[in-house]
Amino acid sequence: MLKDITLGQFFPGNTVVHRLDPRTKLALMIVYITALFMAKGFPAYIMMLAVLVTCLALSKIKLKAIFRGLRPILIIISLTVFLNIFFIRGETILYEYRFIVITREGLLTAVFMAVRLMMLIISTLLLTYTTSPIALTDGLERLLNPLKKIKLPIHEFSMMMSIALRFIPTLIEETDKIMSAQKSRGADFETGGLIKRAKAILPLIIPLFISAFRRADELATAMECRCYHGGMGRTRMKVLKPAARDYLALLYGAVVVAAVILLGQIELWQI
Secondary structure, three states: OHHHOOOOOOOOOOOHHHHOOHHHHHHHHHHHHHHHHHOOOHHHHHHHHHHHHHHHHHHOOOHHHHHHHHHHHHHHHHHHHHHHHHHOOOOOEEEEEOOEEEEHHHHHHHHHHHHHHHHHHHHHHHHHHHOOHHHHHHHHHHHOHHHHHHOOOHHHHHHHHHHHHHHHHHHHHHHHHHHHHHHHOOOOOOOOOHHHHHHHHHHHHHHHHHHHHHHHHHHHHHHHHOOOOOOOOOOOOOOOOOOHHHHHHHHHHHHHHHHHHHHHHHHHHHO
């Protein structure tokens, strides 16, 4: 299960998506998520799915990696579907037995919420899969650069976000090693009830925290040895410059948002 968590991993490539400016990809992800929450009705969701499939095809990311990234949130998606089906009331009743009532509105809401969550996670995975942590840090810092005027530590914030994303796979790998070592000594993490499994996980917490603090101390030492003192006076080896493809991608995002708004208005008008 831990190996299925792929958030923070980067798959090098030379595709159109990989070559986009990180600021463009961050902006497009925000635009896509906004359009996703504005989408209403099947036509809008089909269009959003088509956009996502097109981006995945252009990035040449294997579907196996995408499915691995979705597996850890299947429980959340299942819980969301369950709550929407059985707790949202509507006028059209599809099934009723005592206190259990399933309506058409609740079923549609459950489907839309499940699809929305999956597309939201996939779009986030696509960003981290095709953007290196360093490029992501630079892009985030440049996007938030206007906030420096109000004395916000943008560089430090961007660096913390990048380090957090970078260390997710590392900590997952460390947890897996600790679990394997505990299993070799007779620990059981897979059988028993919920309380028993929770108690079995407790011995993992202390060595994992020790490992995390040790890595953080090593990283801080390495940064100090390289004379890192924050963003003041810091230069970049690679200066971000938007290309024609970045402007075309932003234009494409604006068209998608406009189409979602239009489809939503048509759907409301039909209702």
